[in-house]
Amino acid sequence: MNKKIAAALSGSAALMLVLSGCGGDETDQKAGSWAKKVCDQWQPQLEKIEAANLEIKRVASESSKPDEVQKTDSAAFGTMTESYKAMADALRSAGVPPVKNGAATQEAAAKGFETTSTGYADLKAKTDALDPQDKTKFADGLKEVAGGLKDVTKGGQDALAQLKAGGLGPAINGQKGCQVAAAPASSQ
Helix, strand or coil, X not given: CCHHHHHHHHHHHCCCCECCCCXXXXXXXXXXXXXXXXXXXXXXXXXXXHHHHHHHHHHHHCCCCHHHHHHHHHHHHHHHHHHHHHHHHHHHHCCCCCCCCHHHHHHHHHHHHHXXXXXXXXXXXXXXXXXXXXXXXXXXXXXXXXXXXXXXXHHHHHHHHHHHHHHHHHHHHCCHHHECXXXXXCCC
16 A cells, blocks of 8 residues: 555545634624534534544554555545535525625535535545555555545535635634644645
């Protein structure tokens, strides 16, 4: 197993959901209430994503056999597919956020998370299609999967940017459920 490819795969897999920054405006109770609804639903999903990323990193850092890497990565991508879809659903179920252009902000962010969910489903399918018996082809296939991770995470990053640009950053940052310490990306 090529460690560099595995490191790229594990380092790129995490969508950095560190919602950091300055605290929100204390007077905006409505935005805070909306953000709490969202973040309370996101918290278990963020924990699942973090656990999936840790599993990918674990098999990448150990001398794991290709079939274990395939099984672990596939399961992790499946978890991420479900979690990002659930995050989009949580945005929609929280109602329209109390900010200017709230409905548009909400829908654009939800679509971003759905794009990431779909991307992880595609990576899972590609990973499942790899032949772990042919180590060279398997390593090449993992390299291709790793190359697609940046595009996959873009939707979620865009979703977070959309929420912050829509004026919801401070409200979300103030919620415990959205405060996640993500591992730093690998520099290869």
